[in-house]
Amino acid sequence: MALDFARLAASLPTRSGLDGEGLERRSAQLDEEWGTLFREGQIPPEYLEVWWDCPRCRDSGWLHADEKCNCLLQAEIDTLYHLSRLPPELLRQTFETFRVDLYPAEARPYMEQVLADCREFARRVARGLEVENLVFLGGVGLGKTFLSSAIANTVLQAGRTVVYVTLSDLFDLIRRCKFDLDDAEGLSMLREADLLILDDLGGEKVSDFSLQELFTLINHRINHRRPLVVSTNLSPKALEEVYTARIFSRLMGSARLIKLEGDDIRLVLKRGRG
Ligand SMILES: [Zn+2]
Structure with a gap:
């Protein structure tokens, strides 16, 4: 068919007056x-x-x-x-770049175990398997954010959705979404993402409105078995005081606590360099 057409076209004079050869x-x-x-x-x-x-x-x-x-x-x-709103510097914080050797020698076996547990958590979330939520407790600079980022990176690499927010950003986001109807998508991501990481539950005073929103969010995720990672520098007692017994018991009742103790690792790094 195509050949016939080519032969036909070649034999016919064209509008330019040229035949096939021309x-x-x-x-x-x-x-x-x-x-x-x-x-x-x-x-x-x-x-x-x-x-x-x-x-x-x-x-x-x-x-x-x-x-x-x-x-x-x-x-x-x-x-x-x-x-995921993962800040750019956190993208580099992976399990591969986590340095157990920066911790004091006596803390290293414990940190190896923490690292292994976090890897296992991330691996299971990446595969969509059920997990116990994680709550990191400990002072500033002990690796809570690093481990959270490493988990986030692993889960993201598997093509799953992660939302990473600090608590103050979360409250901003909720206020924006609640009072700006255009941004309803933001809140559904918080509820439905394959993994939600709430970083930095601190000691600042939280309004009743924000506490109610926080409870609703945590409760929704736990009820729907959607994984959650929370980190705080507060002691359990202070956490309960700031965030109410209701939120505290809902969160702790379903989570595995990982305590990080010791010196600020960032200071150890600086001292090592100096
Ligand atoms: Zn392609």
Whole structure:
């Protein structure tokens, strides 16, 4: 069929008055003129070829109807990273870069165990398996945020959704979403993300409105078995005082406590450098 058409086209005079052979000659002539123009303009000969960001799928994102190309998978992961609100410096905090050797010698066996437990937690969340929530307790600079980030990075790499917020950002976000109807999506992400990390429950006074919202969120996630990681520098007693017995018991009743004690690791690092 295609061949017949080509034969027919070649035998017919065209509007330019050229027959098939004439057209071929003209085409070759034009190619040569292009070549000359390109050389004169110092334009690379491949300039007019189609350039794909991803030659594998020719930027369609799909290799077959049901097989996504890696470039699309990566773009989806990048979007998740963006949604996760993970601050850029935390993206580098992974299990591979966690340094147990910075802890005092007597604390290292315990930290190895903590590290192994956090890895296992992250691995299970990444696979969508049920987990016990984690609550990190301990002073500033002991690795709570680092371990939370490492968990977040592992879960994100598996293509699952993570929302990472400090408590003060969470309250800002809730206020914005509640009073700005355009941003309803923000709150559903908090409830539905495969993993929610609440960093930095501190000792500042919290309003009744914020406490109610916090309880609703934690309660929703626990009821729907959606994993949660919380970190605080408060003692359990102070945590209960600031965040009410209701939130405290709901949170602690379903979580595994990981206590981090000792010197500020960031100071140890600085001393090591100095
Ligand atoms: Zn591709």
